Every structure is written in C-alpha cells, then in structure tokens.
Amino acid sequence: MKNILLIGGSYGIGFEIALQLYKEHNVYVASRTAENLGNLEVNHITYDTITDSIDTTALPDRIDGFVYCPGSISLRPFKSLSKDDFKKDMEVNFMGLITVLQDVIPHLKRAEQASIVLFSTVAVKLGMPYHTSVAASKGAIEGFAKSLAAELAPKLRVNVIAPSLTDTPLAKRLLSNEDKKALMGKKHPLKRIGNTKDIANIAKFLLSEESSWITGQIIGVDGGMSTLNVS
Ligand SMILES: NC(=O)c1ccc[n+]([C@@H]2O[C@H](COP(=O)([O-])OP(=O)(O)OC[C@H]3O[C@@H](n4cnc5c(N)ncnc54)[C@H](OP(=O)(O)O)[C@@H]3O)[C@@H](O)[C@H]2O)c1
Numbered sequence: 460m461k462n463i464l465l466i467g468g469s470y471g472i473g474f475e476i477a478l479q480l481y482k483e484h485n486v487y488v489a490s491r492t493a494e495n496l497g498n499l500e501v502n503h504i505t506y507d508t509i510t511d512s513i514d515t516t517a518l519p520d521r522i523d524g525f526v527y528c529p530g531s532i533s534l535r536p537f538k539s540l541s542k543d544d545f546k547k548d549m550e551v552n553f554m555g556l557i558t559v560l561q562d563v564i565p566h567l568k569r570a571e572q573a574s575i576v577l578f579s580t581v582a583v584k585l586g587m588p589y590h591t592s593v594a595a596s597k598g599a600i601e602g603f604a605k606s607l608a609a610e611l612a613p614k615l616r617v618n619v620i621a622p623s624l625t626d627t628p629l630a631k632r633l634l635s636n637e638d639k640k641a642l643m644g645k646k647h648p649l650k651r652i653g654n655t656k657d658i659a660n661i662a663k664f665l666l667s668e669e670s671s672w673i674t675g676q677i678i679g680v681d682g683g684m685s686t687l688n689v690s
Pocket of ligand 1: 466625628
C-alpha cells in the first residue's frame with residue numbers, strides 16, 4: 460500500500476485521482492476545502508499553497524507519490540495583462556509547487572522509487588492566443604520537471620501531464636453549457652473535450668510501477684490537439 464499526497468484533490472482532476480486510488484492506497488488530500496470529499500476515505504489536510512506551510516507532521520514518513528493539482532485558466536490578451544496577473548498565475552501554478560515540494564522531498568526520498576506528477580497545458584506545446592500568462596507559468600513547470608527528473612534519478616521520477624480542455628470546475632466558464640462543450644469538442648481531432656477520467660487514468664499510471672521506466676516526460680492527454688491537424 461502506497462502513501463500518495465495530492466495537493467488539490469478536493470474536486471476536479473485531483474478528486475478523480477483520489478477516487479481511483481483510495482481503496483488501494485493511503486491517500487492524503489491537501490486543499491483549502493473538503494466538502495466535496497464527502498465520505499471518501501482519505502486523509503484531509505487543510506492547506507493553501509499560496510499562504511500556508513504544509514503541516515509535515517500530518518504526513519507519513521514515506522511518501523510514494525506526489526501530485527500537484529492547483530492551476531489556473533486566465534485567458535486574456537497580452538496587452539490587458541499586468542505584471543501582477545502574471546505573478547498570480549506563477550504563484551498558483553509554480554511557486555506553490557516548489558514551496559511544498561521542498562518540504563515533501565525528504566519524505567519522497569524514503570520511498571524505494573517515488574513518482575512526482577505535475578500538470579502543464581496543451582497551450583505550452585501549441586501556441587494559442589490569450590494564453591501568454593498561463594502558458595508561461597506552465598512552461599516553467601515543464602522546464603523545472605525535466606531538470607528535477609535529471610537531478611533526482613534514479614530515486615525519484617518526475618513526469619508532467621499536459622491536458623487540453625477538460626470538464627472540471629476550473630474550466631467552467633469555458634464549458635458553461637452543452638453548446639459550448641460541443642463547440643470546444645469539435646476543435647479536437649478526437650471530437651470531444653476531456654473528462655476527469657481521461658486525465659486521472661494517466662496520473663494513476665504514472666504513480667504506479669507500470670511506469671517505472673518513464674521519467675522526465677511531458678505527456679499530452681489532449682484528444683490529439685497538440686500534434687494533429689485534421690481540419
Ligand atoms: N481543466 C482543464 O481544462 C485543464 C486544462 C489544462 C491543464 N489543466 C491543469 O490540470 C490541473 C488540475 O486542473 P483541474 O481542472 O482539476 O482544476 P480545479 O478544478 O480548479 O481543481 C484544482 C484542485 O486544486 C485545489 N487548489 C486550488 N488552489 C489551491 C491552493 N492555492 N492551495 C491548495 N489547493 C488548491 C482545489 O481545491 P481547493 O479549492 O479546495 O483548495 C482543487 O482540489 C491544473 O494544474 C490545471 O492547470 C486543466
């Protein structure tokens with residue numbers, strides 16, 4: 460039985476990961492809210508990556524898997540973005556990650572081979588209008604992940620999932636009705652938007668021994684968006 464720490468996990472993709480793992484593993488969910496977890500048998504730690512230090516005494520000595528879920532989708536033209544807007548995206552996507560990871564690395568090093576799973580976006584590989592700020596902060600994650608994977612191999616593996624549009628609370632403004640979902644789906648070669656299972660399935664695989672020879676990868680889970688042009 461592994462100890463898996465999800466930063467986020469109270470809803471969205473992280474919640475689906477918790478749902479897929481909690482019966483077989485000890486799952487720790489560190490998030491600001493817990494209501495949506497209901498009776499799910501996970502250990503909840505109240506935590507805000509932006510303002511708090513994680514309570515390491517609430518964590519097990521050994522952590523086998525770590526997933527960082529907080530992210531943003533703030534789409535605006537570059538000319539209307541302030542330096543503070545860029546800083547905010549950088550805070551939630553990247554600075555929060557490195558802060559908690561520095562606290563958690565000693566726990567990860569006690570595992571035989573730990574797995575770290577991070578999230579980028581399709582918009583790093585495929586340039587898209589209005590994505591400058593979020594693409595910059597997710598681009599930081601991609602570069603960071605590859606360097607860290609090199610630094611920590613063979614003891615720790617580090618991989619990044621780069622989703623395209625996925626139906627979660629984070630994307631609710633872009634997917635507020637069925638027409639919008641259908642329209643967004645049509646833009647993808649596989650003709651639909653993503654769901655939380657599409658992404659959580661890959662996270663589960665990356666946390667398992669099944670992926671023990673995979674590290675330093677950016678894995679597009681995007682309905683073909685980043686690599687295919689079928690128009
Ligand atoms: N959905 C998409 O279309 C999409 C596309 C590309 C990439 N991604 C990336 O995939 C990842 C997961 O996305 P998602 O759609 O599942 O997001 P989501 O629906 O917003 O869920 C995010 C999770 O992180 C937690 N969280 C947010 N801010 C936090 C903070 N400051 N401190 C601690 N926990 C925090 C939330 O819980 P609390 O609010 O309870 O803290 C929640 O459990 C993100 O990194 C996102 O950028 C998503």
